[in-house]
Amino acid sequence: MLPARAMGKNLFQKVWERHAVRTLPSGQAQVFIGLHLLHEVTSPQAFGMLRDLRLKVAHPERTFATVDHIVPTDTRLRPFKDSLAEGMIVALEQACTEHGIRYFDVRSGHQGIVHVIGPELGLTQPGMTIACGDSHTSTHGAFGAIAFGIGTTQVRDVLATQTLSLAPLKVRRIEVKGRLRSGVYAKDVILHVIRTLGVNGGTGYAYEYAGDAVSALSMEERMTLCNMSIEGGARVGYVNPDETTFEYLKGREFSPKGAAWDRALEYWRSIASDADATYDDVVRFDASDIAPTVTWGINPGQAISIEENVPRTEDAHSPAEQASIKEALEYMQLEPGKPIQGVPVNVAFIGSCTNGRLSDFREVARHIRGKKVAPGVRALAVPGSMDVARAAEAEGLDQVFRDAGWEWRQPGCSMCLAMNPDRLIGRELCASSSNRNFKGRQGSPTGRTILMSPVMVAAAAVAGRIADAREVFKA
Amino acid sequence: MALAKITQITGTALYVPGSDIDTDRIIPARFMKCVTFDGLGAYLFHDARVDENGAKKGHPLDDPRFAGASILLSNANFGCGSSREHAPQALAKHGIRAVVAESFAEIFFGNSTTLGMPCVSVSHEDVEALARVIEAQPSVPVTIDLVAGTVSAGNLTVRSSIKPAARDALVNGEWDPIAQLLAGAEATRKVAADLPYLTF
Ligand code: SF4
Numbered sequence: 001m002l003p004a005r006a007m008g009k010n011l012f013q014k015v016w017e018r019h020a021v022r023t024l025p026s027g028q029a030q031v032f033i034g035l036h037l038l039h040e041v042t043s044p045q046a047f048g049m050l051r052d053l054r055l056k057v058a059h060p061e062r063t064f065a066t067v068d069h070i071v072p073t074d075t076r077l078r079p080f081k082d083s084l085a086e087g088m089i090v091a092l093e094q095a096c097t098e099h100g101i102r103y104f105d106v107r108s109g110h111q112g113i114v115h116v117i118g119p120e121l122g123l124t125q126p127g128m129t130i131a132c133g134d135s136h137t138s139t140h141g142a143f144g145a146i147a148f149g150i151g152t153t154q155v156r157d158v159l160a161t162q163t164l165s166l167a168p169l170k171v172r173r174i175e176v177k178g179r180l181r182s183g184v185y186a187k188d189v190i191l192h193v194i195r196t197l198g199v200n201g202g203t204g205y206a207y208e209y210a211g212d213a214v215s216a217l218s219m220e221e222r223m224t225l226c227n228m229s230i231e232g233g234a235r236v237g238y239v240n241p242d243e244t245t246f247e248y249l250k251g252r253e254f255s256p257k258g259a260a261w262d263r264a265l266e267y268w269r270s271i272a273s274d275a276d277a278t279y280d281d282v283v284r285f286d287a288s289d290i291a292p293t294v295t296w297g298i299n300p301g302q303a304i305s306i307e308e309n310v311p312r313t314e315d316a317h318s319p320a321e322q323a324s325i326k327e328a329l330e331y332m333q334l335e336p337g338k339p340i341q342g343v344p345v346n347v348a349f350i351g352s353c354t355n356g357r358l359s360d361f362r363e364v365a366r367h368i369r370g371k372k373v374a375p376g377v378r379a380l381a382v383p384g385s386m387d388v389a390r391a392a393e394a395e396g397l398d399q400v401f402r403d404a405g406w407e408w409r410q411p412g413c414s415m416c417l418a419m420n421p422d423r424l425i426g427r428e429l430c431a432s433s434s435n436r437n438f439k440g441r442q443g444s445p446t447g448r449t450i451l452m453s454p455v456m457v458a459a460a461a462v463a464g465r466i467a468d469a470r471e472v473f474k475a
Numbered sequence: 476m477a478l479a480k481i482t483q484i485t486g487t488a489l490y491v492p493g494s495d496i497d498t499d500r501i502i503p504a505r506f507m508k509c510v511t512f513d514g515l516g517a518y519l520f521h522d523a524r525v526d527e528n529g530a531k532k533g534h535p536l537d538d539p540r541f542a543g544a545s546i547l548l549s550n551a552n553f554g555c556g557s558s559r560e561h562a563p564q565a566l567a568k569h570g571i572r573a574v575v576a577e578s579f580a581e582i583f584f585g586n587s588t589t590l591g592m593p594c595v596s597v598s599h600e601d602v603e604a605l606a607r608v609i610e611a612q613p614s615v616p617v618t619i620d621l622v623a624g625t626v627s628a629g630n631l632t633v634r635s636s637i638k639p640a641a642r643d644a645l646v647n648g649e650w651d652p653i654a655q656l657l658a659g660a661e662a663t664r665k666v667a668a669d670l671p672y673l674t675f
Contacts, residue, residue: 018669022659026640125672133558135558157652161659164656203578261675263671320599419504
């Protein structure tokens with residue numbers, strides 16, 4: 001019998017093979033991690049574990065740290081007023097000094113949300129394995145890296161060995177064909193995907209985003225897309241590297257230079273999925289079916305287009321879905337069967353590792369000139385990093401926001417999870433560009449979150465209620 | 476560093492109903508400002524247990540009939556959301572030794588396994604059947620048998636499943652991979668030497 005022609009491989013398979021060290025006695029694979037990112041909330045405990053085991057950091061030169069989750073965004077004077085926050089940062093600082101780890105704090109000029117600074121410093125590159133004690137590590141997949149969140153004990157494993165014990169994932173190709181309609185952004189695409197495939201539809205899978213609508217996205221938009229893979233249950237989401245990727249990386253601080261750049265390009269091109277690659281599953285979407293999308297419930301899959309009505313419990317397909325619709329409606333205090341447009345908003349938040357990048361602020365600024373935030377609405381713009389803030393300020397975007405009635409803050413995670421002083425009060429409802437609308441996510445146990453694109457957040461801020469940005473900003 | 480071989484867990488159980496119970500629900504972020512996990516148990520499910528005025532809301536965790544329960548029963552997609560190990564750690568520090576649910580979010584499942592806290596799946600109907608037994612008889616011992624692949628409570632025994640790799644790791648006392656990973660140092664060096672990007 002003739003040998004079958006070797007089938008093409010997808011990016012996940014290629015990167016996995018290059019990084020697989022061996023099969024462990026447990027049956028899991030030992031996998032090398034090319035880049036390890038640390039932040040103050042999930043890492044200090046891992047250094048404690050390392051100390052207990054009398055182990056050292058194996059590859060401090062592949063490890064980088066920053067602070068994002070708990071830093072205040074109004075004043076940055078140390079020590080922070082919150083002594084617990086101060087304690088966590090001190091613990092991280094000491095560990096970095098002790099182990100020789102590069103640490104991007106406020107003085108470095110590059111502090112920011114870990115998933116914003118990795119790419120903008122050029123640390124995140126195609127064909128790498130990237131781990132961080134944070135589920136939105138999937139963001140880095142935008143570059144064609146296999147990037148995923150890990151727990152603190154696994155942070156210990158990477159620190160001690162630069163490897164992890166893992167099982168391979170299946171790969172689902174998500175193809176978005178055609179062109180996005182105007183006013184529709186990467187955020188709408190991913191909310192639409194999660195809404196369709198479910199919040200646990202991606203369990204056991206890496207998502208490969210492809211199709212002409214995805215190829216047309218900028219790197220920052222691709223990051224938004226990959227960022228929320230985990231909200232669909234997929235630990236990993238990636239886009240194959242292409243000219244857009246290389247263009248973005250050229251000249252960044254940690255990007256390869258000179259002859260190394262050419263070697264890099266060769267490697268990066270080689271790990272993209274082959275045209276005849278096989279997948280465990282393929283799902284196709286038509287870009288023109290996607291409208292500006294907002295959540296109405298308490299998980300990111302509970303989403304509808306801005307033109308739709310809030311679901312009713314009767315619309316459920318199963319008793320379990322009925323129970324979850326009921327729970328969500330009660331918590332959100334929304335009227336079933338009524339339009340989502342018009343729901344009053346108390347707070348507007350633009351920021352986070354999903355939508356806190358320069359292009360997000362540029363796009364919003366383009367719309368809000370001459371449009372004031374509605375009376376009674378608190379509006380916060382929080383750049384994802386010091387580099388984002390500097391670039392935005394150099395273009396005068398901060399002034400555009402301030403003139404329109406927004407607070408322009410210092411970089412950090414801020415109201416995405418409210419571990420710092422920025423938070424909702426009582427039952428306030430927030431139009432948010434972040435990624436999670438879980439109960440209590442934005443700091444108040446009864447606070448309510450509606451996820452949407454930054455431009456839709458801006459429209460909600462101007463209208464004082466959930467609104468269609470295409471109407472609010474009609475020329 | 477010999478680890479316990481976890482083949483069977485027996486204890487009383489409590490049922491926390493609901494699907495998509497996320498890690499923010501299990502341990503709200505504001506309680507994560509700590510450099511060790513030790514004090515987390517007290518804040519398990521905090522916002523689901525206590526209202527804005529500090530009054531108890533009647534959460535199963537505060538029901539004296541289920542005090543001391545070491546097995547948690549819940550519904551689909553348990554532990555979704557963040558990768559924070561604070562969630563399984565809060566459960567463990569509170570005294571939970573295993574979770575039985577319809578399904579689990581992946582990172583939560585992995586984090587729990589690494590702590591030696593098995594997460595086993597049973598069908599929706601079986602969750603409800605187990606819940607009925609526990610409700611009728613809160614002191615009934617519940618046994619999770621990883622080898623047999625069953626969960627039993629009183630006269631009721633239902634089939635359970637768990638990823639084979641996780642089951643083997645627990646049963647063979649290999650749930651914390653650090654010793655095996657350290658033993659692979661030589662092979663790790665070889666793989667690293669072949670990775671183009673480490674020396675671009
Ligand atoms: S911005 Fe939000 S989701 Fe992103 S890393 Fe910070 S807390 Fe996590």
